[in-house]
Amino acid sequence: MFKLLGLAGSLRRASMSKAIVQTLAEKAPADVEVTLFDLADIPMYNQDLEADLPAPVRALRDAVAASDGLIVVSPEYNHGMSGVIKNAIDWVSRPGYASVLVNKGVAIITTSESPLGGARAQADLHTMFLSCLARIALGREVSIGGTQKCVVDGRLVDETQIRRAMTLVDAMLDEICLVQGRAKRG
Numbered sequence: 001m002f003k004l005l006g007l008a009g010s011l012r013r014a015s016m017s018k019a020i021v022q023t024l025a026e027k028a029p030a031d032v033e034v035t036l037f038d039l040a041d042i043p044m045y046n047q048d049l050e051a052d053l054p055a056p057v058r059a060l061r062d063a064v065a066a067s068d069g070l071i072v073v074s075p076e077y078n079h080g081m082s083g084v085i086k087n088a089i090d091w092v093s094r095p096g097y098a099s100v101l102v103n104k105g106v107a108i109i110t111t112s113e114s115p116l117g118g119a120r121a122q123a124d125l126h127t128m129f130l131s132c133l134a135r136i137a138l139g140r141e142v143s144i145g146g147t148q149k150c151v152v153d154g155r156l157v158d159e160t161q162i163r164r165a166m167t168l169v170d171a172m173l174d175e176i177c178l179v180q181g182r183a184k185r186g
């Protein structure tokens with residue numbers, strides 16, 4: 001089994017980002033389990049708290065450590081990633097260059113109501129995860145635009161976007177196999 005952790009960069013109940021994680025969890029192949037981690041209780045990063053981590057931060061770090069890879073779905077906010085996702089990754093990224101993110105597979109997906117689908121936030125997320133020495137899944141960029149049309153009743157319904165996202169997740173699973181020395185999936 002591959003254990004993937006889903007992180008959505010939006011806290012609101014009707015979030016398109018959460019809907020996309022949920023859809024990918026349901027569409028995942030039988031050997032892949034995707035769990036959405038709710039970031040609502042993660043406080044703002046404070047280095048003073050590193051010695052005695054707040055419980056939700058400890059839970060997040062443990063969940064990332066226990067996972068084989070991350071599916072990160074972030075909305076674009078003001079031409080960058082959302083503060084929710086940046087803050088969560090700042091917590092998880094310590095200690096620098098020796099955190100649970102080192103060699104962790106990451107599939108990056110952005111969302112927006114605009115046709116660009118958060119393409120500018122993509123670049124932002126790539127830069128951040130590179131700095132954490134994570135293994136960013138390589139493939140066609142998955143920036144899901146027009147979310148007010150392609151997310152219906154809390155699920156992504158656009159088959160092309162679902163296929164693209166799943167192709168990126170597959171690329172991450174291949175990378176995980178390489179890093180962990182597992183046999184490539186059939």
Ligand SMILES: Cc1cc2nc3c(=O)[nH]c(=O)nc-3n(C[C@H](O)[C@H](O)[C@H](O)COP(=O)(O)O)c2cc1C
Nearest residue numbers: 010015016017018075076077078079111112113114
């Ligand atoms: C504070 C804020 C800033 C935003 N900035 C951008 C932006 O720069 N580019 C863009 O395409 N959409 C922008 N949007 C629209 C969001 O990307 C869009 O509403 C997205 O669906 C929100 O994600 P969610 O549905 O997961 O909450 C912004 C929305 C908010 C609330």
